[in-house]
Amino acid sequence: MKNHGTPTQWWTVTNAFITALCTAVMDFSIPDLIKAIDKKGEKITQHLRLVLNAIMSGQDLALVDTKKDSNELLEPISTVSVSAVSKFVARDHFKLGEVEGVKIGYIGDSFKSHFLKKVEDNVPEAQLKVLRLKQYSLDPPIITALGDNHETYLAQLWELLKAQPKGENGTLLTNSYMNIFYIRDTDNILWAVLVGWGVGSWSVGADSIDRPYGWRGGNRVFSR
Structure with missing residues (x-):
């Protein structure tokens, strides 16, 4: 026992x-x-x-620090404009192979289960904030540091992937670090959606924000 x-x-x-x-x-x-x-x-x-x-x-x-200052945790890098999207069907875009030039070589099981059935309507144009995670952190402190505008959309993530379809230099990191977006799934549950470039293609995954382990410093975080 x-x-x-x-x-x-x-x-x-x-x-x-x-x-x-x-x-x-x-x-x-x-x-x-x-x-x-x-x-x-x-x-x-x-x-x-x-x-x-x-x-x-x-x-x-x-x-445990529940009031970590955003300046201690996140370093602003830049902003990036993303266009409005009237309708975005996840399963039509996030698939292995090439779609709109975006080469995807791996899709994690959690992303498949929680996001492929998602349809986003009337996603507004936005100026996304691009920030560097300065130190190791779990998701809740990052979300708190980002504030009320921490949530983004799959459609906005896809717009950024289209700008770097085969791992070109750009807003998304294409080294060993991850790009992190906080997005709600089909059940309206918030997840950390991550994309990274490696071995000639993009990898897409999703991690629960309740997981007991976090992100290393150097990863990139996106918010509105």
Whole structure:
């Protein structure tokens, strides 16, 4: 039988979790709490994810920083314009081989399961922010640092791929680092969608933002 810890250890973890939870909630003013609730508690949920991820990975809860300054975590690089798209059907674009010149050699299972059935309507034109992740981080602190405009669209990602269809130099990184976009799937769940260039083609994947491991510094992050 697997040992899950002594009662004393469980009490220590539980007490630390409650303390961290109370601290996270106290970080909000009353208007902030109302706003968070109006947005289905997303901001509070991000704080809770940090605490849960710390417990799962054995990290010292005292070191969990739920208020990391965006300037400490993300370095602005540039902005890039993407056109409006009236309708974007994911399965018509994200497929192995070449579509509109974009060469894709790998599509991850999570992306297939959660995004290939997605259809985006009336995606607006936008000036996407391009930022460099300055240090290792889980997804919740990155999302918090990006603010309310952290979400992007598959159609916008595709516009950037079309500008570098075969790994040409451009806005997207084409070295060993990843390009990260926070996009909602067909069930309206937010995921980290990643694209990277290697071995002569693009790879496309999706990772849960609740995963207990993060991104290394040097990766590129995109937001509105």
